[in-house]
Amino acid sequence: MRSLIAYLLMLFSAGVSAEPVPAEHAEAVARAEQRGRELHAFDRAAWVATDEFVDRISKSKRKAVAGYVVVPREGGFTVVWIGGAKDALGAMFETDVDGATFKAASTRKLDAPRPLGPFEARLWRARSLAASQSFEACRPGYNVTVVPVGIDGADGFDVYLLAPMMSDDEVVLGKHYLLRIDPDAGSITSRREFSRSCIAGRMPPQAVAWGGTHLLDPTPTEIHVLVSLQTGKMLSLSTTSNSIMWSIQSGVIGYSGTLGSGR
Numbered sequence: 001m002r003s004l005i006a007y008l009l010m011l012f013s014a015g016v017s018a019e020p021v022p023a024e025h026a027e028a029v030a031r032a033e034q035r036g037r038e039l040h041a042f043d044r045a046a047w048v049a050t051d052e053f054v055d056r057i058s059k060s061k062r063k064a065v066a067g068y069v070v071v072p073r074e075g076g077f078t079v080v081w082i083g084g085a086k087d088a089l090g091a092m093f094e095t096d097v098d099g100a101t102f103k104a105a106s107t108r109k110l111d112a113p114r115p116l117g118p119f120e121a122r123l124w125r126a127r128s129l130a131a132s133q134s135f136e137a138c139r140p141g142y143n144v145t146v147v148p149v150g151i152d153g154a155d156g157f158d159v160y161l162l163a164p165m166m167s168d169d170e171v172v173l174g175k176h177y178l179l180r181i182d183p184d185a186g187s188i189t190s191r192r193e194f195s196r197s198c199i200a201g202r203m204p205p206q207a208v209a210w211g212g213t214h215l216l217d218p219t220p221t222e223i224h225v226l227v228s229l230q231t232g233k234m235l236s237l238s239t240t241s242n243s244i245m246w247s248i249q250s251g252v253i254g255y256s257g258t259l260g261s262g263r
Contacts, residue, residue, distance in 0.1 A: 021255045025244075028219045029253045035147070036225020037251045039160060042070050042077070043145050043226070044102050049079035049095040052104035057093065061109075065092060069123040069146065075099055080120055084113045089124070091116060119152045125185035130159035133188070138163045138175050138198035156189070157181040162226075163198070171210050171231055173199040176223050194223045209234040215241070224248045 021029050046068070054062070065083040076099035083092045090113030096105040116124060123146055131144050143162040149155040161177040174195030179188050196215060203210055210233055214220065218241050225248055228235045234249040238259060247254040 019255050019257065025219045032220055032222045033225055033251060033253055036222035038147055039145060039222055039226050040229040042147055043143065045077040045097040046070050046079060048102055048104045049097050052095055053081065053107050056107045069120055069127060071120060082124060090114050122153055122185040126157035126159055126181045129181060129185065130161065130179045135161060135177055136175060153183055156183050157185060169202050171201055171203050171227060173212060173227060194221055203231065203233060207233065209236045211236045213238045213240050218242050220246050220248055220253050225251055
């Protein structure tokens with residue numbers, strides 16, 4: 001494994017140029033790129049809004065909050081902080097996040113908890129349902145990121161359980177999970193894991209790329225796109241089922257030939 005990773009890093013640090021993605025993989029690659037960028041946007045909106053919320057709202061007032069949902073809107077997101085009685089949860093605070101700069105505006109305290117809108121309520125149910133499931137956790141504090149499918153979740157919700165980064169120089173490729181939930185946010189229709197084991201390591205500040213292998217898919221997934229965006233580094237990846245080499249950087253997946261092809 002270490003020799004393969006070293007080989008990949010050597011190739012990419014030497015400037016291996018990407019080729020057109022083979023036609024049989026083009027659809028899967030495009031889908032992974034789009035979803036990976038969406039996932040990063042929702043995850044980053046939650047992150048910057050949480051920092052603003054903690055800085056702005058006192059600890060005593062934060063105790064009344066049970067959690068949040070990230071609501072997409074034109075130009076960005078609104079993170080809605082939810083609390084109150086269990087059978088009458090409502091919106092208590094709101095934090096807007098600009099979708100271009102990912103700057104959070106000041107958190108607004110609502111005069112009184114307002115009832116959740118239908119879309120907000122389904123986002124909350126989807127998040128709560130996924131978070132209640134048992135799964136093999138690599139570390140504490142998994143992030144729950146809900147991505148609506150279709151307008152206002154008309155086609156359901158994809159909920160990701162993401163192992164958290166413990167520091168800015170850490171690369172975390174597993175274990176992460178995806179739970180697909182129906183449009184009413186009442187049942188899980190499918191689930192998958194993106195790796196068979198916990199995969200994490202630290203990247204030296206001078207590193208330009210991180211190398212690894214992927215066993216479960218013939219192409220990189222949205223998780224690889226997410227990790228490359230989180231770290232700002234290129235991910236050099238080999239998919240073992242077809243010995244293809246890939247590069248993932250800035251939300252784009254590149255094809256770089258196959259191992260043993262003389263490159």
